[in-house]
Amino acid sequence: MTDPEAGQTTDPEAVLGALVQRAVAAELGPAYADADPLIRPSDFADFQSNAAMSLARRADRRPRDIAELVADRLAAAAAVASAEVSGPGFINISLADDWIAGQASAQLDDPRLGVPRAEQPQRVVVDYSAPNVAKEMHVGHLRTTVVGDAVVRVLEWLGHEVIRANHIGDWGTQFGLLLEHLLDVGEQAAYEQLAAGEINVFYQAAKQKFDDDPAFAERSRRRVVSLQSGDPETLRLWQLLVHDTEQYYSTIYQRLGVMLTDADLAPESFYNDMLADVCDELESLGVAVISDGALCAFPPGFTARDGSPQPIILRKSDGGYGYDATDMAAIRYRVRDLGADRLIYVVGSDQSLHFAMIFAVARQAGWLTDKVRADHAPIGMVAGADGKRFRTRSGGSVKLSSLIDEAIDRAEEVIRDRYDDPEQRHQIAQAVGIGALKYGDLSVARDSRYVLDLDRLLALTGNTGPYLQYAAARIRSIFGRAGLDPAAVRSGPIELGTAAERALALRLLGFGRAVEDVTLAAEPHRLAAFLFDVASAFTTFYEQCPVLQAPTPTRQSRLALCALTLRVLVTGLGLLGIGVPERM
RNA sequence: GCCCCGAUAGCUCAGGCGGAUAGAGCGACUGCCUCCUAAGCAGUAGGCCGCAGGUUCGAGUCCUGCUCGGGGCGCCA
Numbered sequence: 001m002t003d004p005e006a007g008q009t010t011d012p013e014a015v016l017g018a019l020v021q022r023a024v025a026a027e028l029g030p031a032y033a034d035a036d037p038l039i040r041p042s043d044f045a046d047f048q049s050n051a052a053m054s055l056a057r058r059a060d061r062r063p064r065d066i067a068e069l070v071a072d073r074l075a076a077a078a079a080v081a082s083a084e085v086s087g088p089g090f091i092n093i094s095l096a097d098d099w100i101a102g103q104a105s106a107q108l109d110d111p112r113l114g115v116p117r118a119e120q121p122q123r124v125v126v127d128y129s130a131p132n133v134a135k136e137m138h139v140g141h142l143r144t145t146v147v148g149d150a151v152v153r154v155l156e157w158l159g160h161e162v163i164r165a166n167h168i169g170d171w172g173t174q175f176g177l178l179l180e181h182l183l184d185v186g187e188q189a190a191y192e193q194l195a196a197g198e199i200n201v202f203y204q205a206a207k208q209k210f211d212d213d214p215a216f217a218e219r220s221r222r223r224v225v226s227l228q229s230g231d232p233e234t235l236r237l238w239q240l241l242v243h244d245t246e247q248y249y250s251t252i253y254q255r256l257g258v259m260l261t262d263a264d265l266a267p268e269s270f271y272n273d274m275l276a277d278v279c280d281e282l283e284s285l286g287v288a289v290i291s292d293g294a295l296c297a298f299p300p301g302f303t304a305r306d307g308s309p310q311p312i313i314l315r316k317s318d319g320g321y322g323y324d325a326t327d328m329a330a331i332r333y334r335v336r337d338l339g340a341d342r343l344i345y346v347v348g349s350d351q352s353l354h355f356a357m358i359f360a361v362a363r364q365a366g367w368l369t370d371k372v373r374a375d376h377a378p379i380g381m382v383a384g385a386d387g388k389r390f391r392t393r394s395g396g397s398v399k400l401s402s403l404i405d406e407a408i409d410r411a412e413e414v415i416r417d418r419y420d421d422p423e424q425r426h427q428i429a430q431a432v433g434i435g436a437l438k439y440g441d442l443s444v445a446r447d448s449r450y451v452l453d454l455d456r457l458l459a460l461t462g463n464t465g466p467y468l469q470y471a472a473a474r475i476r477s478i479f480g481r482a483g484l485d486p487a488a489v490r491s492g493p494i495e496l497g498t499a500a501e502r503a504l505a506l507r508l509l510g511f512g513r514a515v516e517d518v519t520l521a522a523e524p525h526r527l528a529a530f531l532f533d534v535a536s537a538f539t540t541f542y543e544q545c546p547v548l549q550a551p552t553p554t555r556q557s558r559l560a561l562c563a564l565t566l567r568v569l570v571t572g573l574g575l576l577g578i579g580v581p582e583r584m
Numbered sequence: 585g586c587c588c589c590g591a592u593a594g595c596u597c598a599g600g601c602g603g604a605u606a607g608a609g610c611g612a613c614u615g616c617c618u619c620c621u622a623a624g625c626a627g628u629a630g631g632c633c634g635c636a637g638g639u640u641c642g643a644g645u646c647c648u649g650c651u652c653g654g655g656g657c658g659c660c661a
Contacts (some may be wrong), residue, residue, distance in 0.1 A: 036601070043604075050603055053641075063641085087604060088641060132661085172661065268661085294659050303586065305657055310587095316659045323661050352588055353656050378589080387653070414623065432623085443609095444597060447589075449654065455610090456596060461623055462609040463597090470623050478620050517600075529598065532608080543625050562620095584623070 010114030023073035045092035052089040063089030105492030115512040117159035128346035132169035148346040150524035165266040176220035181206035194244035271329040293317030299360035349378035377522035407433035431581040439465030471535040489563035
């Protein structure tokens with residue numbers, strides 16, 4: 001165990017946890033050194049430890065007696081102002097003001113703001129976004145894209161090596177009709193339409209012809225065969241189609257400020273050459289068997305509608321490969337060739353069964369071992385007004401690009417009278433609108449299903465991205481008025497004269513824990529909630545504590561606290577992929 | 585039929601590994617711009633945590649059953 005009062009972390013819970021563990025071990029014996037200190041936020045103090053009650057039975061002592069002994073030892077620690085027993089054995093712990101102030105000063109001086117790098121860096125493949133070629137990116141792609149992006153940023157900042165994998169759908173039978181339609185309209189016209197984002201028009205026209213024109217349908221079927229058999233001209237057309245829509249994704253990603261680039265494409269077709277070998281290996285391992293003419297794997301514990309074993313279908317009876325095979329190939333490739341320690345699939349919750357089965361088969365095959373962790377991070381579906389799954393048919397879909405436009409327009413509307421310069425106005429509106437949009441999706445649990453509500457998603461007041469951006473802008477404004485560069489303020493001393501200052505400083509110390517929490521289950525909303533608490537604590541401080549007008553020692557301290565708050569907000573929002581405008 | 589997810593304030597949602605009096609935003613209602621940005625702040629009202637049992641010192645949280653909603657379950661991806 002590390003020294004509880006040393007090390008890089010500023011996290012009070014970690015520090016108190018170590019203190020409680022040490023005290024428990026001293027009172028009850030070394031066998032108790034690893035007991036969970038059960039540190040929780042408290043309504044009655046800064047924190048409480050509930051350890052005494054859980055240890056009472058094991059130690060055959062009365063919980064209050066244990067609590068008294070531990071509390072006495074805690075009270076002697078420099079970090080602790082008071083430790084008192086209450087109720088059945090709660091230990092209410094308040095931290096010393098000068099300890100909080102010292103930690104905050106250290107955090108300000110630390111380039112990493114008290115967030116240590118991972119002790120054991122991993123190589124992590126994060127699979128997210130995954131739009132389909134020649135299909136519109138709609139609102140349903142927003143969350144997987146921004147959640148994946150935030151997870152990637154957090155993992156990288158913690159020192160992990162991240163491989164971004166945009167598993168776009170660029171293969172399958174629908175390409176027959178798309179390619180025939182491409183030939184009909186001409187390459188240039190198709191390019192213009194696709195690059196302009198008129199993707200659904202293109203797709204629906206192709207689909208219409210497929211349904212109405214038997215000759216077209218027949219051509220399409222033949223085209224699929226040509227594609228799969230590697231006919232050079234067909235491949236050329238296919239690449240054209242893929243390239244055109246990739247260009248369109250890129251513009252969306254750039255507008256959203258998402259890290260994905262062409263270099264991160266890991267399309268379905270990438271695995272085509274591996275599929276036969278994947279099937280062979282699974283078959284030779286005895287994991288896959290022929291059933292009704294198809295090559296299937298039957299992972300234990302999965303049963304179908306009629307109670308029979310439930311398969312994944314690797315190779316269809318017609319010899320073609322399905323997406324089960326592609327995903328198996330991707331797992332094998334990512335673990336064996338890329339050397340991944342962890343796989344995170346930020347993919348819709350409707351794929352839960354699929355991933356459970358895929359992972360199970362990969363374990364049977366020995367591709368996933370105890371050393372490799374595979375997570376499906378389910379993304380909740382977007383529902384229509386009827387509460388049911390949001391379907392993109394019948395023109396009811398919301399294009400992601402329109403949503404972005406709307407977000408920026410709404411933000412610009414708010415500041416229309418505030419900034420004369422249209423360029424500046426647009427830049428602010430862009431940062432704020434995109435910030436609102438992304439935060440709106442990042443601040444809820446990623447698997448919560450939701451009815452699309454633009455007013456909620458694009459809100460500019462309350463617990464929103466702009467609220468956090470606004471707090472940062474106000475801090476910058478303070479420094480601007482003082483003619484100071486906030487980045488230059490790197491040291492205290494910080495003094496905590498008021499409750500608002502203390503509450504803000506204490507809150508800031510939890511930054512590292514909040515960042516860490518994101519990686520546990522790929523949940524950026526935990527960081528979002530923390531940042532909202534920080535901004536909220538700051539605005540209370542802002543209302544109550546004049547900074548520039550304060551007398552000298554207090555002024556310096558408050559400037560330091562502001563500088564620290566700004567850096568935590570900007571860094572934290574950056575980890576969520578949200579930019580912060582200089583002014584608002 | 586089986587499996588997964590959900591049900592918390594009027595609405596949208598948070599609630600690490602079980603802790604004391606269940607939180608936030610929006611909406612409603614009261615106040616607050618001679619003062620570092622009112623995209624803000626302070627406050628009030630609003631709860632059978634779906635229902636019924638169980639586990640235990642203690643359950644929104646864990647277990648069982650049920651109700652309702654969503655999703656999934658052999659050759660689409």
